[in-house]
Amino acid sequence: MDLHLRLAHWIRTHPRTIDVCLVLAILLLFVLPFAADGVPGYTLIVGVSMAVTVPLVWRRSRVVLSAGLVAGVSVLQLITGIEPVPAQFVILITLYTLAAHGPRWAGVGGLGLAVAGAAIGLVRYGDMIGLGPGQPVLTTVPLFLILLFLVESLVLLAWTLGDLSRSRRLAYRALEDRTRRLEVERQQERDLAAADERSHIAREMHDIVAHSLSVIITQADGARYASAQTPELAVRTLGTIAETGRGSLREMRRLLGVLRGDETASTRPLPTLDDVDSLVQSVRRSGVHVACRRTGSPRGDLPPGAELTAYRVIQESLTNVLRHAGAATTAEVVLDHGPRGLGITVDDDGRGAAADPATAGARQGIRGMTERVRLYDGSVAAAPRSGGGYRVEAFIPYTQA
Template structure:
């Protein structure tokens, strides 16, 4: 950063100290000569009264300008001679234009213009430029000096107004920068929340299904092996296969999170993998029927097929966990002119009958969120005769 930028930042950060230092310097420069050259107490008081209010030229510009104007009016009334500290009038006018409200800025310009002209008239005879004296050069000289003084007043006000516009522009840019930073942080937070939700759905689908199959198989093997020890090896094989498949899915998901391109490009489950999923569930002891009706008019997006697979997976997992023993499930896929209908029915006792199913609603919510990404619909009902039904619809994505 350049030196003048650092200096400007420091000056903006401590305006009170800067104004105090400037006022002290002006006291030495403008009031000092008056104290040394004049023995008139009123002139010394006028000089001090004109400079001291500049301490508040930025914090209270209207009050500071009012005090300086009052001192100047008293000078005119009591005919106190002008002093070098009269330059404080121009500084106060600049401060009004730069820091005060617009009405005060314009009002200060008018007061300063009238006051300077009145001062010229008041002291013109003392300086030999009175327009009322019968001399050929008096009136033209007075007009020239009056024009120069009014130009100086207008110039000081114009510089202050430019400083005001620059300050307001910088404030607007700073406010816009802060808003953009807040919006960017909000977008990052929303993206992170969406990613966490996506990861939670994937983890739920992978872990819940695999653990349900493993737990079901382990419980069945524990009781069946008492009567028939040969059941244990086959059951342990199913548990091992399910665990390996779950581990592969977990590695793929973690690979995506790490940015591992090799693992992230592995194919995701599709509708073609539903039959293998049902075979896994059947090995876990759940009797499941599977049917496909009709043919697709067009291919579904890969994400929509993954959603359909996850709906079947989550529904069968819920059947394993909540439907009870000897339950049966029916998975039906039906292609219609509008899209794909998925129906998963079971004849068990339903999730509401399971006292351990306090968190069962998370799976339904996850399926609804997945289907919502593809304008799909989900219906989950417990029929009066028992069992549970999951009905989902995924429309074609029309070009």
Template sequence: MMVMHRIYAWFRRHRLAVDFTLVAILWLLFAATTLLGSEAAGSFVIATLLVLPLAWRRARPTTAALVIAAVAVVQWALAIQPGPADVAVVLAVYAVAAYGARWASIGSLFLALLGAVMLVTRFYTDLTMETVANLPSTAFLVVMVWVLVLFSWTLGDLTRTRRLREQALEGRTHRLEVEQQQERALAASDERSHIAREMHDIVAHSLSVIITQADGGRYAAAADPSVATATLQTIAETGRASLQEMRRLLGVLRGGEEASTRPLPGLADIDDLLLGFRAAGLELSFEQSGKPRRPLPAGAELTAYRVIQEGLTNVLKHVGPCATAGTSLQWVARGLQIDVLDDGRGAAAYPPAGGMGGNGIRGMAERIRLYDGTLTAKPAPGGGFRISAFIPYTEA
């Protein structure tokens, strides 16, 4: 089967060479036959002119059929006896039906049927007083030629239908491949954005706490060396927690069977998050009101956790010393309202595009939009900076 498939593929790639080879073989056979007749010269020329256009029967089917039809008319007008080369007419009908335009296919069929009548009445019927007696045999010959022409045209039309179907399937396959490539590219881009958000949230938070603790501990240790021990303990705990989250994230990316499908924290871990910021020296308050009508999806809880983490990390990095922050979670009828407010320097404390080159606030906005929520980040009216996010319930 593989050998036949390769042979068929080779024939499709070298169609013109195959056609010229077949025409050369037919021409040698028909030319040798015509040289045996009484009208050798005329028959040889007609046979040559009938056979040669078949080399372009697939590349230029309509042109080849018109040339063959013209030669056949000349043969009829000069009364040159038909020979084996006249089979080129039937082959031309097949070629036009298979590879030509629809109008050319129908036109070649009618011309061939008319040519059959002209052929029989010209060369195989005696137009004398006995014509009426020869009508049955004449009609029989005409019908026989018509059957041959119709068979050739039908076979060509079926080939045309199959070819168009194959082209449609190839086009559809190509479109599907393009769509799959685009979907893979979009999925890869979305995954890269997701990984970038996770990496930013983990690394930015952890490094901010570590840097703050290291700077504060360095100055405080000069006056009280015991502070260095507590500072190093906070740095170590923060580093271990970040390393654990990184390992969980990488475990999910590797796709292992034992990897957790929810490797990152949620609302239940808010208290531990706040303890880490308080240990870093940030004075903050936390309020929670209302009761959830139903639990949020795990991804929405992770989004809420990241919003609080990013907001407090920005306070720690940008607002400066002696600033305080407040965080509140309020369960309302439609979902969860999250607010992070500081009393620092307002808009002057934040770069124009958000923290970390814009990845911080932009990442929060992208997370919130995934759950049809809203996010606002702007200076508060009484001073400081406020980040407000709302995550609605996912209604069935």
């Protein structure tokens, strides 16, 4: 930080120290010499100087009180006829402080009082500067007007500088508040983005791991029972387990590579609706009879993200069939391209409402499906069927042009 910036910061953060130093400097330069020289009437000069100078110590902490003391002493001088002292210029400092730090009514009132006091002071003490009654009118009036203009200009200048300082301080404070609000909003946006990213990662991990593990567990159970009777079937089942595990591992590596920002990570295309048939085939190899039907024709476009969402809905629904529906289950997947969007229905004739609560989990899959579909203004409904089994229905509208 530059020296002048550090100095300005120190001045802003130590106002009382600055004011005390200012009072000491004024007393040292404009009061102490009169006391040291013992000039006639120095006691009165020192007393008046102290009376108008010491209140500057509180000029920013007690603005109106400090200005009132200075104004009271000055008015008392005009009334009693006590001559001005060299330290009387602190009136300009007081007027500046009123305009800069005091309430608006006090600043305006102080300006009016200072303007009137300057004019009255010139009349009251005119003989001290050659404006006495014995002087020629042609000389006195122009000189009086010139002095009045100069004095009132100093008064207006002090007040104007104070008002400018006030405006600058308020603008600086507004900028600080705005910067603080922006920092808070930026932190909130980062927190929201992090929370959204965590939810996204959780959905991806669940979809990848849950489906693959469900297939592996189902195939492993089948291989265990088939190994005693039909070893060839067990070998094929173990091959399916290995293939599913490798595919899951590839997906996991791809996801972790993206999270690490690894530019060399796999960037193969994400699943779309065209990959539903492969998904159905993998579930069929696990022993579940799955049929897939497509009805209607697309009347609009689904963005790639929406197609991935539709794929994940079907994947999660079939995973739940593998996990909860029971043995010898039949499932059907229906993709209906309607006039407003894509409808997805996954039915099975498994246990439905009678599914084992211990294996039902925390409904993380249904929650993840709902979050995904809502991103595209869609809806999801999942519930047991009245005649047995379970049904998942989802709707994803087409992209509006």
